[in-house]
Amino acid sequence: xxxxxxxxxxxxxxxxxxxxxxxxxxxxxxxxxxxxxxxxxxxxxxxxxxxxxxxxxxxxxxxxxxxxxxxxxxxxxxxxxxxxxxxxxxxxxxxxxxxxxxxxxxxxxxxxxxxxxxxxxxxxxxxxxxxxxxxxxxxxxxxxxxxxxxxxxxxxxxxxxxxxxxxxxxxxxxxxxxxxxxxxxxxxxxxxxxxxxxxxxxxxxxxxxxxxxxxxxxxxxxxxxxxxxxxxxxxxxxxxxxxxxxxxxxxxxxxxxxxxxxxx
Amino acid sequence: xxxxxxxxxxxxxxxxxxxxxxxxxxxxxxxxxxxxxxxxxxxxxxxxxxxxxxxxxxxxxxxxxxxxxxxxxxxxxxxxxxxxxxxxxxxxxxxxxxxxxxxxxxxxxxxxxxxxxxxxxxxxxxxxxxxxxxxxxxxxxxxxxxxxxxxxxxxxxxxxxxxxxxxxxxxxxxxxxxxxxxxxxxxxxxxxxxxxxxxxxxxxxxxxxxxxxxxxxxxxxxxxxxxxxxxxxxxxxxxxxxxxxxxxxxxxxxxxxxxxxxxxxxxxxxxxxxxxxxxxxxxxxxxxxxxxxxxxxxxxxxxxxxxxxxxxxxxxxxxxxxxxxxxxxxxxxxxxxx
Numbered sequence: 001x002x003x004x005x006x007x008x009x010x011x012x013x014x015x016x017x018x019x020x021x022x023x024x025x026x027x028x029x030x031x032x033x034x035x036x037x038x039x040x041x042x043x044x045x046x047x048x049x050x051x052x053x054x055x056x057x058x059x060x061x062x063x064x065x066x067x068x069x070x071x072x073x074x075x076x077x078x079x080x081x082x083x084x085x086x087x088x089x090x091x092x093x094x095x096x097x098x099x100x101x102x103x104x105x106x107x108x109x110x111x112x113x114x115x116x117x118x119x120x121x122x123x124x125x126x127x128x129x130x131x132x133x134x135x136x137x138x139x140x141x142x143x144x145x146x147x148x149x150x151x152x153x154x155x156x157x158x159x160x161x162x163x164x165x166x167x168x169x170x171x172x173x174x175x176x177x178x179x180x181x182x183x184x185x186x187x188x189x190x191x192x193x194x195x196x197x198x199x200x201x202x203x204x205x206x207x208x209x210x211x212x213x214x215x216x217x218x219x220x221x222x223x224x225x226x227x228x229x230x231x232x233x234x235x236x237x238x239x240x241x242x243x244x245x246x247x248x249x250x251x252x253x254x255x256x257x258x259x260x261x262x263x264x
Numbered sequence: 265x266x267x268x269x270x271x272x273x274x275x276x277x278x279x280x281x282x283x284x285x286x287x288x289x290x291x292x293x294x295x296x297x298x299x300x301x302x303x304x305x306x307x308x309x310x311x312x313x314x315x316x317x318x319x320x321x322x323x324x325x326x327x328x329x330x331x332x333x334x335x336x337x338x339x340x341x342x343x344x345x346x347x348x349x350x351x352x353x354x355x356x357x358x359x360x361x362x363x364x365x366x367x368x369x370x371x372x373x374x375x376x377x378x379x380x381x382x383x384x385x386x387x388x389x390x391x392x393x394x395x396x397x398x399x400x401x402x403x404x405x406x407x408x409x410x411x412x413x414x415x416x417x418x419x420x421x422x423x424x425x426x427x428x429x430x431x432x433x434x435x436x437x438x439x440x441x442x443x444x445x446x447x448x449x450x451x452x453x454x455x456x457x458x459x460x461x462x463x464x465x466x467x468x469x470x471x472x473x474x475x476x477x478x479x480x481x482x483x484x485x486x487x488x489x490x491x492x493x494x495x496x497x498x499x500x501x502x503x504x505x506x507x508x509x510x511x512x513x514x515x516x517x518x519x520x521x522x523x524x525x526x527x528x529x530x531x532x533x534x535x536x537x538x539x540x541x542x543x544x545x546x547x548x549x550x551x552x553x554x555x556x557x558x559x560x561x562x563x564x565x566x567x568x569x570x571x572x573x574x575x576x577x578x579x580x581x582x583x584x585x586x587x588x589x590x591x592x593x594x595x596x597x598x599x600x601x602x
Binding site: 035052055056057077078080081084085086088091092093094095096097100101104105106108109114115117121122151168 | 491
């Protein structure tokens with residue numbers, strides 16, 4: 001991971017707050033090109049805020065975020081959307097659209113014309129729908145889908161952007177075990193075959209530890225620990241972040257940590 | 265996928281419908297003229313001088329104004345609905361038409377006579393009024409950061425009531441003789457405008473509609489919410505500002521000539537969306553044609569029902585629009601969308 005390429009994201013002392021409260025209070029970290037980084041931590045620790053900062057929805061109050069070496073403020077929104085795609089946890093649609101229409105919206109930063117899609121856009125959108133497993137849902141209105149299907153449609157839209165970096169907010173929250181497995185497999189494949197950098201937020205520490213190369217553990221808007229799942233999924237470290245005793249077992253023979261839950 | 269071809273075909277269909285409605289409007293009146301004679305008059309082959317005068321000088325400007333006003337108000341409604349992510353928004357509901365009316369009234373009283381400059385000046389004043397009202401509604405409704413539906417409608421109603429109170433104040437302070445046609449105009453009317461007014465409305469409507477249409481795809485993405493739109497590369501603030509100004513321009517130039525005509529901007533986009541879907545690239549041209557057709561037909565009806573007198577066209581649109589609005593509100597409440 002330590003090649004000569006600048007990190008995809010470099011955050012230095014990032015502070016950001018709204019509604020009178022700090023969401024991030026001085027976070028510094030790098031996201032290396034081609035890595036899978038999991039953002040974990042208790043509720044309102046700043047995970048989703050961090051995704052919004054990395055996708056330029058928010059601008060830091062203090063500190064700096066660089067994207068591939070350039071201050072993110074100097075990267076145009078369209079240019080950034082060609083590189084960085086976001087899979088939101090949920091989306092409230094104002095008007096009814098079909099899955100295909102939703103996925104075609106992912107072509108907005110890519111298409112040549114700004115007003116109409118070309119045949120190539122439809123082909124790319126269909127590819128993305130195939131990858132995310134929603135090709136046969138194309139004509140369905142998005143608001144009629146089940147939670148898991150909607151999440152996969154949002155994933156397809158992000159893939160239609162043909163990004164080098166994928167940011168996902170709780171991507172497995174509506175998925176059953178089989179679809180969680182599909183998603184994890186897909187993210188690994190995109191990472192290995194296309195070198196896609198993946199940053200995801202998850203409440204599921206075991207899934208995060210299984211998928212991620214490194215975990216970033218946040219608490220109260222501060223970075224508690226950035227390291228391998230082995231280092232972060234540790235009873236003492238987790239207790240510091242979550243404020244309660246956590247039960248972690250190490251599976252033989254690899255010593256892979258498994259979080260069993262709260263110690264009651 | 266929405267293609268240029270599909271938009272072209274749909275536009276041709278609504279244009280055909282508008283042509284039929286226009287022919288009907290030109291043929292209808294105290295002195296009925298057959299559609300054949302109307303066409304003859306339009307191409308300069310009128311069978312009599314009377315028919316030529318009635319069709320070309322009395323009815324044609326009126327039908328053109330109805331078409332432009334109906335199309336423009338419907339496009340403004342669709343634009344406000346896309347901006348606010350709320351299918352219950354329209355220039356009248358949001359109080360923007362009220363602001364435009366106040367601007368126009370002040371322009372009238374500013375001593376602007378009957379010159380072409382006056383027509384332009386009154387339109388500009390109405391545009392300014394529309395912008396002030398739209399900004400006020402927006403600031404009130406977004407004070408909490410987001411734009412909840414109830415707050416928005418409430419802010420619109422309050423703004424509208426306030427502006428109509430100011431209009432009442434102005435009207436009651438002014439000499440009756442000075443009021444001239446204002447009272448009649450305030451009821452919403454498509455009569456006595458002439459080609460000069462039509463030309464101004466045509467220019468404003470064309471510019472406003474083109475500005476909105478250029479943002480049609482970006483508006484589709486805004487329907488996902490501002491955060492997703494930004495993440496997909498839409499310069500959300502710029503798009504909103506352009507569409508906001510364009511919709512206020514449409515409302516302003518139209519209200520300046522016709523007075524407030526309610527409900528066109530509300531029911532037409534909503535009805536069309538049920539048929540062609542929510543994609544603004546297809547929706548907007550169809551909305552423009554359908555709005556134009558609707559107002560031409562409504563005006564024809566307004567001239568027919570109490571002959572030889574006529575109803576203000578706003579009465580007809582309200583009689584169609586108010587029940588539809590209630591129906592809309594109820595179905596959305598039932599689906600917990602409000």
